[in-house]
Amino acid sequence: MKYTLLTALLLGPLAALQAADTTKPVEPMLTEFKAKLQVTLVKHLNQLIKDDGSVAAMKGKTSEGNGALAFYLMFEVTGEQKFRKAAITLADQVLKDMRATKHGVLPIKEKDKPGGKTIIGGGPPALGAYTSGVAYILHKEGRRNDDLKYIATVLDRYPWSEEGWFASTIDVDTGESKLPMTKPAIINKTAAVAMAAGIVSGYVGEIAPELAASLKRKADKCIYSQIIPAQLEDGFWHYSLLDKDPKDKDVLGYFMLTTKELMDLQKFNPTYREEKLTAAVKKAQAFALKHIAPMTDPNTGTSTSEHATRGTPTHYAIKEDLKRSFQLGLVLIGGGHTEEGIKIMTTALDHFPIGNAGQDGAHAAEPSALILSGF
Numbered sequence: 001m002k003y004t005l006l007t008a009l010l011l012g013p014l015a016a017l018q019a020a021d022t023t024k025p026v027e028p029m030l031t032e033f034k035a036k037l038q039v040t041l042v043k044h045l046n047q048l049i050k051d052d053g054s055v056a057a058m059k060g061k062t063s064e065g066n067g068a069l070a071f072y073l074m075f076e077v078t079g080e081q082k083f084r085k086a087a088i089t090l091a092d093q094v095l096k097d098m099r100a101t102k103h104g105v106l107p108i109k110e111k112d113k114p115g116g117k118t119i120i121g122g123g124p125p126a127l128g129a130y131t132s133g134v135a136y137i138l139h140k141e142g143r144r145n146d147d148l149k150y151i152a153t154v155l156d157r158y159p160w161s162e163e164g165w166f167a168s169t170i171d172v173d174t175g176e177s178k179l180p181m182t183k184p185a186i187i188n189k190t191a192a193v194a195m196a197a198g199i200v201s202g203y204v205g206e207i208a209p210e211l212a213a214s215l216k217r218k219a220d221k222c223i224y225s226q227i228i229p230a231q232l233e234d235g236f237w238h239y240s241l242l243d244k245d246p247k248d249k250d251v252l253g254y255f256m257l258t259t260k261e262l263m264d265l266q267k268f269n270p271t272y273r274e275e276k277l278t279a280a281v282k283k284a285q286a287f288a289l290k291h292i293a294p295m296t297d298p299n300t301g302t303s304t305s306e307h308a309t310r311g312t313p314t315h316y317a318i319k320e321d322l323k324r325s326f327q328l329g330l331v332l333i334g335g336g337h338t339e340e341g342i343k344i345m346t347t348a349l350d351h352f353p354i355g356n357a358g359q360d361g362a363h364a365a366e367p368s369a370l371i372l373s374g375f
Helices: 002-017 026-047 063-078 081-099 126-141 145-157 187-203 209-230 251-268 275-295 322-334 338-349 359-373
Strands: 109-112 118-122
Touching (some): 026 338, 026 359, 063 126, 081 126, 126 145, 126 187, 126 251, 145 187, 145 209, 187 209, 251 275, 251 322, 275 322, 275 338
16 A cells, blocks of 8 residues: 555656556666666776776866765765775865865866956856765765865855855956856856855854854855745746846756756755755756656657747757756656656666766766765
């Protein structure tokens, strides 16, 4: 009786996308899928570890941070000490790179400021990814209080507006925002820093209470005063917190990233698993099911959302943008839209960039590890 009830509850949200003759229960499907996912991910991670136990050089602005988190989550799933060692090695490298900069923000690329000045820019979403991932590892390992306080300090000093948003990009040499802080930030970027601030606040609560309180206040202001109120009735978030999406941007891709960041916050800091944020995340996941899943391989549909711009693909093809499939699979499975998420992720697994030490590998490994670690 209990199993039948659980199956019915899991299948409920999937009715719109299920074929009429589908009879296979979701739970066995999820177990089978996770087994395949784990085999693939373990193979990938093993290829990143050299014969002497060292880790391959990671390439890209998020690969070390995302790679470190994927390794550590898989250590927790499998108990493999080599994955733990690899995770710590990458986390220490990220910390070393951060400390080698003036403000702890890793450089990404040249950016043009208004007025023609060129700067070396850095910041979210990469900043949110590597600080939160490394902080999780340090927190779990213990005896790394100084490093945790350093990460918390970097986040607390990152440019912030009392209106409720973080800077989208800064000059890594001066620490100043590329744009005036009176301008609302891009949503996925401010959500990324809020995510990291919220997560890290939970890790430093006992070792640096004032720092923890400052991070929590900023994260809460950003999420509850800006991000949640900016959500539309259909669950969508605009690229710029406003209704003026740039026409050359893939706004659905940035929407998925924002949703994932809020899911990460809830996963790694339980205090955010409360009704208001949960309701907003569920609305976003339902939007993804209705408007993004049908236009993503192996589905053959095209974009139906009124929010799509000319920069949004009419269809997400795996060969053109593999990371969107892994990102979407995580959003769907995390939202309980299990069958559709499994369908998309299973197709993506056939194209998993096994052994890739760059961004492609990181964008596949991190959401895969998150799914295996459970939402």
